Amino acid sequence: MSTRVAQVLTIAGTDSGGGAGIQADMKTMQERHVFSTCVVVAVTAQNTLGVLDVEVMPKRIIDKQFEALADDFDIKAAKTGMLANAEVVHTVVENYKKYNFGPLVVDPVMIAKGGAKLLSDNAIDAVQNELIPLAYLITPNLPEAEKLSGITINSIDEVKLAAQKLQELGAKNVLIKGGHFDNSSESRDYVLFENGEELELVGQRFETNNTHGTGDTISSVIVSELAKGRDLRKAIKTGKQFINASIEHGIEVGHGHGPLNHWAFSEENK
Ligand SMILES: Nc1ncnc2c1ncn2[C@@H]1O[C@H](COP(=O)(O)OP(=O)(O)OP(=O)(O)O)[C@@H](O)[C@H]1O
Numbered sequence: 001m002s003t004r005v006a007q008v009l010t011i012a013g014t015d016s017g018g019g020a021g022i023q024a025d026m027k028t029m030q031e032r033h034v035f036s037t038c039v040v041v042a043v044t045a046q047n048t049l050g051v052l053d054v055e056v057m058p059k060r061i062i063d064k065q066f067e068a069l070a071d072d073f074d075i076k077a078a079k080t081g082m083l084a085n086a087e088v089v090h091t092v093v094e095n096y097k098k099y100n101f102g103p104l105v106v107d108p109v110m111i112a113k114g115g116a117k118l119l120s121d122n123a124i125d126a127v128q129n130e131l132i133p134l135a136y137l138i139t140p141n142l143p144e145a146e147k148l149s150g151i152t153i154n155s156i157d158e159v160k161l162a163a164q165k166l167q168e169l170g171a172k173n174v175l176i177k178g179g180h181f182d183n184s185s186e187s188r189d190y191v192l193f194e195n196g197e198e199l200e201l202v203g204q205r206f207e208t209n210n211t212h213g214t215g216d217t218i219s220s221v222i223v224s225e226l227a228k229g230r231d232l233r234k235a236i237k238t239g240k241q242f243i244n245a246s247i248e249h250g251i252e253v254g255h256g257h258g259p260l261n262h263w264a265f266s267e268e269n270k
């Protein structure tokens with residue numbers, strides 16, 4: 001007997017080290033019991049120490065991956081991660097508008113934890129004006145929220161202003177991740193919903209270097225829950241619990257910014 005499962009899509013770059021990018025997305029989606037598919041827009045030669053090299057995929061093969069998925073799958077929600085440059089952003093926007101892949105979660109990945117640039121500066125405009133208006137949810141970290149909103153963030157009031165600005169650019173819902181507020185013993189994320197409601201997610205901040213792929217992972221939990229038809233508030237809360245478990249029950253892999261334990265949440269909730 002076979003079961004119908006929700007199908008979900010990640011549009012992003014790969015991480016050969018398996019901790020971030022498409023690999024982190026698909027591992028997370030698997031843990032949330034959805035069937036994951038992907039459009040690879042760039043390949044990175046990467047490990048926990050950093051990014052050695054990047055190859056951006058040609059438009060032709062990005063278009064073909066979208067076509068292949070649209071021809072065969074019933075995708076209920078999609079997310080974007082590393083998009084590399086303005087040309088890729090245009091291609092992704094064009095394809096997303098062409099097909100029906102459900103609500104879009106935009107994780108506007110710009111710089112890897114190790115410092116490598118994953119989005120060229122000339123793509124910011126396309127992200128603001130083409131991609132953000134398609135976003136059901138945008139999930140920037142603090143530096144990304146600053147760059148996209150033009151607001152310098154030093155306080156929770158400035159986080160709120162940045163979220164409003166991102167809504168003005170067209171994102172329906174905004175989650176600003178506070179992992180980069182590193183002078184605090186708490187991890188604080190802020191959500192501004194479409195209807196103006198707010199949510200602050202406050203949790204323990206773990207002292208660890210093993211946080212490679214946290215952003216990819218939380219957005220992948222959220223998009224998986226949306227694909228299953230869960231409501232956004234619940235999806236975000238599940239995302240936060242998943243991240244907490246994956247950092248708290250860390251694993252030792254590699255010699256730099258280590259990856260998360262993607263199975264910790266499922267182990268806790270067996
Ligand atoms: N040390 C930590 N302890 C607890 N939670 C953390 C820690 N670091 C990050 N988080 C949480 O992880 C999630 C992702 O936040 P973060 O700001 O790190 O995103 P990001 O920079 O996009 O991640 P990445 O670029 O690594 O994919 C948020 O919910 C944040 O609060």
Ligand SMILES: Cc1ncc(COP(=O)(O)O)c(N)n1
Nearest residue numbers: 013014020021112113212213
């Ligand atoms: C392909 C790809 N996508 C996203 C990230 C961001 O993750 P992090 O900031 O943890 O390095 C990454 N390093 N590589």
